[in-house]
Amino acid sequence: MEQQTLNQIKISPKKEINNVLGLKEKVGKVIEVSSVTKILEVILEGAISLTASDVHIEPQEKKIRLRIRVDGILQDVLDFPLKNYETILSRIKLLSGIKINVSDRPQDGRFTIILGEAPIEIRTSTLPAEYGESIVLRILNPKSLIGIEELGLREDLLKVIKKEIKRPNGMIIVTGPTGSGKTTTLYAFLKGIKKPEIKIITIEDPIEYRLKGVSQTQVHPKKGYDFASGLKAIVRQDPDIILVGEIRDEKTAKISIQAALTGHLVFTTLHTNDASGTIARLNNLGAVPSNIGSALNIAVAQRLIRMICKKCSKPEKISSEDLKKIKEGLKTLPKSIKIPEINTSIKILRAKGCKDCNNTGYWGQIGIFEILLIDDEMETFILSNPSIAALRKETQKRGMTSLKEDGLIRVLEKMTTIEEVERVLG
Numbered sequence: 001m002e003q004q005t006l007n008q009i010k011i012s013p014k015k016e017i018n019n020v021l022g023l024k025e026k027v028g029k030v031i032e033v034s035s036v037t038k039i040l041e042v043i044l045e046g047a048i049s050l051t052a053s054d055v056h057i058e059p060q061e062k063k064i065r066l067r068i069r070v071d072g073i074l075q076d077v078l079d080f081p082l083k084n085y086e087t088i089l090s091r092i093k094l095l096s097g098i099k100i101n102v103s104d105r106p107q108d109g110r111f112t113i114i115l116g117e118a119p120i121e122i123r124t125s126t127l128p129a130e131y132g133e134s135i136v137l138r139i140l141n142p143k144s145l146i147g148i149e150e151l152g153l154r155e156d157l158l159k160v161i162k163k164e165i166k167r168p169n170g171m172i173i174v175t176g177p178t179g180s181g182k183t184t185t186l187y188a189f190l191k192g193i194k195k196p197e198i199k200i201i202t203i204e205d206p207i208e209y210r211l212k213g214v215s216q217t218q219v220h221p222k223k224g225y226d227f228a229s230g231l232k233a234i235v236r237q238d239p240d241i242i243l244v245g246e247i248r249d250e251k252t253a254k255i256s257i258q259a260a261l262t263g264h265l266v267f268t269t270l271h272t273n274d275a276s277g278t279i280a281r282l283n284n285l286g287a288v289p290s291n292i293g294s295a296l297n298i299a300v301a302q303r304l305i306r307m308i309c310k311k312c313s314k315p316e317k318i319s320s321e322d323l324k325k326i327k328e329g330l331k332t333l334p335k336s337i338k339i340p341e342i343n344t345s346i347k348i349l350r351a352k353g354c355k356d357c358n359n360t361g362y363w364g365q366i367g368i369f370e371i372l373l374i375d376d377e378m379e380t381f382i383l384s385n386p387s388i389a390a391l392r393k394e395t396q397k398r399g400m401t402s403l404k405e406d407g408l409i410r411v412l413e414k415m416t417t418i419e420e421v422e423r424v425l426g
Contacts, residue, residue: 059132293379312354
């Protein structure tokens with residue numbers, strides 16, 4: 001592995017590794033011949049070729065466990081000897097620009113991989129654990145930056161999004177748990193509207209991907225530069241569009257809303273379970289209901305579900321149990337949403353498993369969404385400070401499709417399975 005600079009390594013592109021077993025064999029061979037300096041190169045090359053989002057190196061009592069996360073699911077790769085651990089840990093810390101002699105507290109850093117022509121950022125996190133420091137390497141591959149059309153939005157939802165991101169002011173909030181693709185969605189929005197005559201500034205923690213033509217800034221809470229103080233400074237830069245990585249506190253919520261009310265288009269994220277929960281969360285953060293209704297354009301809730309492997313899945317006649325689930329789940333679906341007729345003759349795909357999908361039955365991910373559109377009537381409804389349950393009931397009456405409904409539509413479209421929708425949504 002050739003070190004180019006202190007925080008950069010260069011990996012020569014090799015033949016693509018097709019499954020976790022191949023990665024296991026390759027890492028195992030490197031360890032067997034004691035080529036410790038090659039271990040990290042092989043792990044990263046293999047993880048990237050498998051489109052893994054992160055690599056986990058976890059010290060156990062008598063071994064080191066290596067796992068990778070593919071399509072949101074952690075998969076075991078192999079266990080390797082403890083004698084290799086300190087060398088790998090020191091190498092990762094050196095590359096990441098974090099203190100090698102500190103092991104009693106968490107540390108964060110990052111470094112860059114040059115794989116062919118594409119620089120790939122690796123975000124490093126170390127955490128003190130029982131038998132040593134647990135290491136997680138988050139892979140931020142620029143290939144993950146996709147356009148709006150590639151997010152997986154239904155045609156009707158795509159039209160709404162394309163219209164709303166072109167508005168001159170207001171807020172667009174994307175909600176969901178960690179790992180649900182919120183940042184990818186916001187970056188897709190920016191890609192869809194970015195042009196020379198528009199000034200875009202982002203404030204993030206940390207900056208995940210570099211966007212050409214966009215001014216990006218990273219918070220440093222220890223230095224007093226947090227989302228709230230950074231956002232105040234950004235507004236004075238006279239941007240057209242502001243991306244706030246996450247609304248976490250009352251100050252950030254109020255400044256973001258104020259920016260949206262004073263002629264800026266604000267993109268941001270919140271941690272809520274669904275789109276309806278956005279209103280309640282902003283209320284809890286101290287925002288005034290009248291300002292929420294006036295500032296908020298749309299709230300988008302999303303999850304990532306695995307797509308079924310096209311190489312090993314086969315259509316099967318639907319079971320009576322699954323037919324009942326789909327009928328029950330889609331009984332309130334608006335008639336304007338066109339879906340295949342639901343009857344005993346329909347066929348759905350079943351996950352089988354093969355070498356190409358590492359016997360999981362799935363390969364790749366796609367988003368499922370629900371969108372709460374704030375129009376004049378909804379703005380008036382928000383003024384009554386409704387509960388989440390009341391908001392859900394109101395949005396259902398107004399024809400908003402839920403995450404579950406969007407997931408079941410994907411089942412009928414033979415993109416995923418009922419089991420996967422249930423795994424993600426419960």
